[in-house]
Amino acid sequence: MMEVCGSSNVTLREFGSEQSLLSRPDGSASFIQGDTSVLAAAYGPAEVKVSKEIYDRATLEVLIQPKVGLPGVRERAQEQCVRETCEASLLLSLHPRSSLTLILQLIHDDGSLLSCFLNAACVALMDAGLPMSRLFCGVTCAIDADGQIITDPTAAQEKESRALMTFAIDATERRVMMSSTRGSFSVHELQQCIAVSQKASEKIFQFYRDSVRRRYSKTL
Amino acid sequence: LKYSFLCVVLFTPAEGAAGCRLSFLFPVCPSDISPRNNNNNPCERSCGVSAMFSGLKDKVGEVLLPGDEFSLETEDTISLTERVKPEKVVCGPGLRRSGDRLLVCKSGVLRHKQPNMFWMDSQQRRYVPAKGETIIGIVTVKSGDVFKVDFGGSEQASLSYLAFEGATKRNRPNVQVGDLVFSQFVVANRDMEPELVCVDSSGRANGMGVFGGGGLLFTVSLGLARRLLSPHSEVLSDLQTLFPCELVVGMNGRLWVRSSSVQQTLVIANLLQSCDTMTAPQRQDLFRRAAQGAL
Numbered sequence: 001m002m003e004v005c006g007s008s009n010v011t012l013r014e015f016g017s018e019q020s021l022l023s024r025p026d027g028s029a030s031f032i033q034g035d036t037s038v039l040a041a042a043y044g045p046a047e048v049k050v051s052k053e054i055y056d057r058a059t060l061e062v063l064i065q066p067k068v069g070l071p072g073v074r075e076r077a078q079e080q081c082v083r084e085t086c087e088a089s090l091l092l093s094l095h096p097r098s099s100l101t102l103i104l105q106l107i108h109d110d111g112s113l114l115s116c117f118l119n120a121a122c123v124a125l126m127d128a129g130l131p132m133s134r135l136f137c138g139v140t141c142a143i144d145a146d147g148q149i150i151t152d153p154t155a156a157q158e159k160e161s162r163a164l165m166t167f168a169i170d171a172t173e174r175r176v177m178m179s180s181t182r183g184s185f186s187v188h189e190l191q192q193c194i195a196v197s198q199k200a201s202e203k204i205f206q207f208y209r210d211s212v213r214r215r216y217s218k219t220l
Numbered sequence: 221l222k223y224s225f226l227c228v229v230l231f232t233p234a235e236g237a238a239g240c241r242l243s244f245l246f247p248v249c250p251s252d253i254s255p256r257n258n259n260n261n262p263c264e265r266s267c268g269v270s271a272m273f274s275g276l277k278d279k280v281g282e283v284l285l286p287g288d289e290f291s292l293e294t295e296d297t298i299s300l301t302e303r304v305k306p307e308k309v310v311c312g313p314g315l316r317r318s319g320d321r322l323l324v325c326k327s328g329v330l331r332h333k334q335p336n337m338f339w340m341d342s343q344q345r346r347y348v349p350a351k352g353e354t355i356i357g358i359v360t361v362k363s364g365d366v367f368k369v370d371f372g373g374s375e376q377a378s379l380s381y382l383a384f385e386g387a388t389k390r391n392r393p394n395v396q397v398g399d400l401v402f403s404q405f406v407v408a409n410r411d412m413e414p415e416l417v418c419v420d421s422s423g424r425a426n427g428m429g430v431f432g433g434g435g436l437l438f439t440v441s442l443g444l445a446r447r448l449l450s451p452h453s454e455v456l457s458d459l460q461t462l463f464p465c466e467l468v469v470g471m472n473g474r475l476w477v478r479s480s481s482v483q484q485t486l487v488i489a490n491l492l493q494s495c496d497t498m499t500a501p502q503r504q505d506l507f508r509r510a511a512q513g514a515l
Contacts, residue, residue, distance in 0.1 A: 131286070
């Protein structure tokens with residue numbers, strides 16, 4: 001873990017999640033960060049088309065549905081980020097020639113969208129009982145015009161920022177699994193943002209643990 | 221030199237039942253210990269296994285997340301006079317061995333059964349086939365000598381027409397497309413197509429076979445199906461206070477129920493589907509209201 005410089009603040013907006021809220025999918029979750037809200041549904045391991053099957057691993061498909069209209073290029077790029085992260089953390093070799101499908105529906109976008117997708121995806125995959133080797137979470141950082149690092153920015157803050165970075169952080173060693181950035185920034189700023197994201201991810205992982213603990217607290 | 225083995229066996233439990241699915245041994249003391257190397261104490265590694273065993277035992281009943289691990293740590297001070305005992309930890313669903321660590325791969329509660337079985341108790345809806353489990357399947361294709369049965373998994377299982385009690389090449393069983401079969405898996409691993417049979421190892425049906433005249437098939441979560449099948453099941457005893465009915469429980473989460481009237485059948489089906497996430501007092505209250513005729 002890198003050291004955090006004093007001038008950055010690691011505050012996240014209020015976040016919450018709900019598991020198993022949909023009755024048809026094998027696992028579902030909603031994740032809310034401030035005003036950004038996302039719904040995720042996971043299906044699997046299910047039947048796969050012969051053209052898409054892989055002989056030794058499961059085929060993971062991620063679909064991101066925007067609020068209005070059909071998925072476009074931006075959704076495809078986000079899907080690729082989420083899919084790469086999920087493939088690195090799921091144990092795909094346990095279900096060869098099967099398909100795992102993850103559908104992410106955008107409810108409301110108020111900034112930090114990709115990290116909200118990542119968090120909802122992780123909780124939905126856990127809810128579906130798919131075997132995972134590690135958990136992951138998403139953290140977004142924005143660098144505003146003054147050089148300040150803002151974690152979990154709102155849409156207004158994102159618009160005024162000169163750089164926006166989203167990192168997927170893994171739970172066991174706090175390493176960066178995926179990064180998606182836009183804008184211009186220096187190497188030093190990148191390293192600072194990674195350190196800040198690693199620090200912020202601890203809160204999210206603690207939240208995962210608390211929410212799963214609450215879910216299993218009822219003795220059936 | 222004495223060796224301790226860590227036997228990690230994966231199995232699928234119904235509550236109280238165990239059938240081996242996959243087993244592998246790995247030596248805790250590596251077999252290439254040079255006899256001249258006096259520093260490599262064979263007692264060291266076996267103490268590591270019991271350290272992991274006690275680490276696991278501490279966490280029994282706790283909620284664990286994927287990525288939590290139990291490592292084989294060697295202790296610093298070892299008693300040289302202690303006898304080397306082979307220690308075994310048997311791992312069930314949700315626990316995997318990776319290298320010399322035990323990795324949790326599903327979220328849930330860690331459970332323990334004497335003497336050394338550990339597994340993750342998780343709530344799940346999608347069924348993954350395992351050898352020896354009895355399921356309710358629907359016949360989808362009848363082609364030549366083999367039926368294809370849909371049991372809710374990632375591919376359809378095959379059921380040979382000879383795998384019924386008293387079936388021969390001349391005396392074929394009366395199975396049509398769309399029939400329900402209660403059968404058990406004889407081949408169920410991730411690399412091969414699952415295979416079902418409707419006879420046990422001695423050739424008797426033992427309750428398995430075609431059924432389904434009348435009655436209703438519905439799905440519940442896997443946890444409820446396992447709870448219904450466990451010995452001294454509370455849900456089952458609560459259900460017996462209601463109307464008399466026939467109930468078939470498949471471990472793939474499918475239940476079939478038939479009662480004396482259609483209305484009673486529907487009531488029982490709805491009750492079972494809704495009592496999935498209820499605690500015991502809530503469920504008993506619900507069943508009591510149903511018995512009184514309020515529902």
